[in-house]
Amino acid sequence: MSTRSVTDATFQSEVLESEKPIMVDFWAEWCGPCRAVSPILDRIAEENSEKLDIVKLNVDENPELAMKYGITSIPAMYVFKGGEVVKRVIGAKPKPMLEADLAEFLA
Amino acid sequence: MRQLIIIGSGPAGYTAAIYAARANLAPLLIASSVDFGGELMKTTEVENFPGFPEGIMGPDLMTRMQQQAERFGTEIVYDDVVKLELAGDVKRVHLGDGTVEEALAVIYATGSAYRKLGLEDETRLSGYGVSWCATCDGAFFKQKRIAVVGGGDSALEEATFLTRFADEVILVHRRDSLRASAAMQERAFADPKITFLWNKEVAHIYGDSTVTGVGLVDTVDGTESTLDLAGLFIAIGADPRTHLVHGQLDFAPEGTIAVQGRSSRTSLPGVFAAGDVVDPTYKQAATAAGSGVVAALDAEHYLADLAAGAPQHAAELAV
Numbered sequence: 001m002s003t004r005s006v007t008d009a010t011f012q013s014e015v016l017e018s019e020k021p022i023m024v025d026f027w028a029e030w031c032g033p034c035r036a037v038s039p040i041l042d043r044i045a046e047e048n049s050e051k052l053d054i055v056k057l058n059v060d061e062n063p064e065l066a067m068k069y070g071i072t073s074i075p076a077m078y079v080f081k082g083g084e085v086v087k088r089v090i091g092a093k094p095k096p097m098l099e100a101d102l103a104e105f106l107a
Numbered sequence: 108m109r110q111l112i113i114i115g116s117g118p119a120g121y122t123a124a125i126y127a128a129r130a131n132l133a134p135l136l137i138a139s140s141v142d143f144g145g146e147l148m149k150t151t152e153v154e155n156f157p158g159f160p161e162g163i164m165g166p167d168l169m170t171r172m173q174q175q176a177e178r179f180g181t182e183i184v185y186d187d188v189v190k191l192e193l194a195g196d197v198k199r200v201h202l203g204d205g206t207v208e209e210a211l212a213v214i215y216a217t218g219s220a221y222r223k224l225g226l227e228d229e230t231r232l233s234g235y236g237v238s239w240c241a242t243c244d245g246a247f248f249k250q251k252r253i254a255v256v257g258g259g260d261s262a263l264e265e266a267t268f269l270t271r272f273a274d275e276v277i278l279v280h281r282r283d284s285l286r287a288s289a290a291m292q293e294r295a296f297a298d299p300k301i302t303f304l305w306n307k308e309v310a311h312i313y314g315d316s317t318v319t320g321v322g323l324v325d326t327v328d329g330t331e332s333t334l335d336l337a338g339l340f341i342a343i344g345a346d347p348r349t350h351l352v353h354g355q356l357d358f359a360p361e362g363t364i365a366v367q368g369r370s371s372r373t374s375l376p377g378v379f380a381a382g383d384v385v386d387p388t389y390k391q392a393a394t395a396a397g398s399g400v401v402a403a404l405d406a407e408h409y410l411a412d413l414a415a416g417a418p419q420h421a422a423e424l425a426v
Contacts, residue, residue, distance in 0.1 A: 030242065030246075032144070032148040032166055033148075033243055036140075036141045036148075066247070072234070072248070072317060073233075073234040074243060074247075088234075091234060092141040094140040094141055094203055095203070
């Protein structure tokens, strides 16, 4: 199962108004490390579906949000809680390292 | 137990796998969970790998190598090696998920990792304007003014690539000439968007939440200057990724793994090294591939001798 996508149009309702903590994976087709980390995020999402939502946002198709959040490096994985960014993780990392970065949301 | 485990999935690892698999050694290749495919996964057009007269995209080249290795029976695992036990007759490879793989021989081909400038603010601003990957991050600097630090092929390739997005790309180099190949130099010199700052070293990176500029020091007369920038791409070379074998293998003075003569034989019997981890000088995809061939053939001979009951002596190193 792969994580679902959000867009400029659905960001407000799906991310900013989310009741659960939600992580947005800012990615692009041409970014090798994004493709590498994608299946790892799918697994983390699957294993923690009750605690943390994980969604993808394509920065080429949704440049306004990438600019709004000051993205200059991808993959950029931002955790939102109550409409605010509460955690930023940048760069592809192995699963145990990502889980350590996200520990407070997976506990 | 396996015959052979190959650690690394760049040109050295995959080429070793192609040869070892064709020799019916059914190798297991540990590719890494996120860095699989190695450095070429982060490059665009590769124009100097023989057999591709029109050039080939780095990730495509690595996918082809992977498929060629798999075609002959290489098994690939996408996990990271966390610990190696290389001293005994049986080599143990501990993986990130807790499993331990065992083999009679190991080829170590983990390549190299980007060098950092070593500045205080470099890590803090990494991902916020400081980058080591133009192909990953270049598109976020549309119509911006950015700099590339370095003077080799990778620095010029990054600078040339970044002109697709940025208005102005400044190449900062601490000498007054470039190490890069003539072809790369000609292309960069002819590019109206690229300017050169010679004999300058980056001493500071400025910016609260994102990069706003750098402080430079002249390497000849010591004068200081500043440069307003939106991004800084660092391409100052790479160091061999050898932390897993420190204390287990002998090293050359350059920091690469010591090997016997032109072979891939390390200081431990049954342990072979290939690619950037043994090469302080050339570090090309094609030389790494050749180095992988050497390691596979050395491992094949070692395993054949082992099967025939020949005594194994520790390699004597002349470093």
